[in-house]
Amino acid sequence: MQVMTEHTERDGDYEHHGGFPVYAADPDNGGPHFGRLVEALRTVQDLAVSTAPPPEVIAQAAEQAEALAALLAPYTAPEGHYPAGRSVGLPGRGSLLMLPWTVEKFDRTGVRSTGVFRRYHMGGNGAAHGGVLPLLFDDLFGMITHAAGRPISRTGYLHVNYRKITPLETPLVVEGRVDRVDGRKTFVSARLTEPDGTLLADAEALMIVLLPGQP
Ligand SMILES: CCCCCCCC/C=C\CCCCCCCC(=O)SCCNC(=O)CCNC(=O)[C@H](O)C(C)(C)COP(=O)(O)OP(=O)(O)OC[C@H]1O[C@@H](n2cnc3c(N)ncnc32)[C@H](O)[C@@H]1OP(=O)(O)O
Structure with a gap:
């Protein structure tokens, strides 16, 4: 996958990134344990929305969650200086907000990504929540614009047509491209x-x- 490397072909005005901070992919994907941490946290998210433990287990879980937060809290860093969102070798670039999908194609002709919606992403009756599809598409559109060499852009509008119930735990494919500039x-x-x-x-x-300086 080619992301924000010196080799990516870009428009001449690519360097006008509005007021965005300068980002760079993390070649180490957050180091040897970061991917494992993100996957464990994703599993906790799945379990947090699908388990009904007795109160004493909930109390124990709360204590462990509070201890984990206290462990990490001293290490908050400015935007662009933590591995989440920049670890392009990890599902969802290592960001818990993103769907844990893997980019398979990333070039000027478009971007393709594969993955599953997990228990955490459930809406009702076993199907994916309607709100996670725009998240998937919005991030894909950001990548497509980036892969096409366009300067940093923000979403003006995003229209989703829900054609069929989107299942959980089923391998799916999302693929898109630039239609017109x-x-x-x-x-x-x-x-x-x-x-x-x-x-x-x-x-x-x-x-x-x-535009230059635009947030
Ligand atoms: C990362 C580390 C390294 C690893 C890298 C991995 C890959 C990374 C890949 C990717 C990177 C991520 C990149 C970011 C992606 C983020 C995506 C989002 O979700 S953004 C959040 C949601 N969107 C907002 O919050 C926008 C809020 N809106 C605004 O800020 C403004 O509206 C803005 C800047 C978008 C436009 O405002 P104006 O004042 O500059 O421009 P005006 O004149 O309004 O519009 C320009 C043209 O667009 C049309 N337009 C604007 N909005 C429209 C609309 N809703 N519908 C139709 N036309 C619209 C207008 O009519 C105008 O067209 P005419 O030039 O006259 O032809």
């Missing part, structure tokens, strides 16, 4: 499918290049 505007689209091509959802969005 018009000045600062990048029109992008993507499809979420099962491996056999069954369409679950599709989306289109407008990504707008930030």
Whole structure:
């Protein structure tokens, strides 16, 4: 996967990143234990929304969670200086906010990512929550815009068509591309499918290049 490297082909005005801080991928993916920590925390998230332990177990879990928070709290760092979101070799770039998906293709012609929605992402009746699909598409559209060499852009609008119930714990594919560029505007689209091509959802969005200094 090629992300924000010196070799990525870019538009001439690429360096105008609005007011964004300068980010760089973390080549170490947060070091030898970070991926393990993120996966353990994801499993805790899955269990936190799907278990009904007795009060004494909840009390024990609360104590351990509070102890973990106290362990990490002294190490807060400025945006762009922690591995979460920059560990491009980890599912969801090592960010708990992102879906734990793996980028398989990342170039000017588009981005493809594969993964599953987990228990944590459930809405109702065993299906993925409607709100996590825009999250998946929005992050994909950010990557597509980036992979196409466009300057840092923000989402102007994002439209999702929910075509079919999105299952949990089922390998899925999301793939999208730039459809059209018009000045600062990048029109992008993507499809979420099962491996056999069954369409679950599709989306289109407008990504707008930030002006110098724009937040
Ligand atoms: C990381 C480390 C290394 C590893 C890297 C791994 C890969 C990384 C990949 C990726 C990186 C991540 C990159 C970030 C991605 C983030 C994505 C988001 O979710 S952003 C959050 C949600 N979006 C907002 O919060 C925007 C809020 N809105 C705004 O800030 C403004 O509206 C803004 C800047 C988007 C535009 O405002 P104006 O005043 O500059 O521009 P105006 O004139 O309004 O619009 C420009 C053109 O766009 C049209 N336009 C604007 N909004 C529209 C809309 N909603 N519908 C239709 N047209 C719209 C306008 O009509 C105008 O068009 P005409 O030039 O006249 O043709």
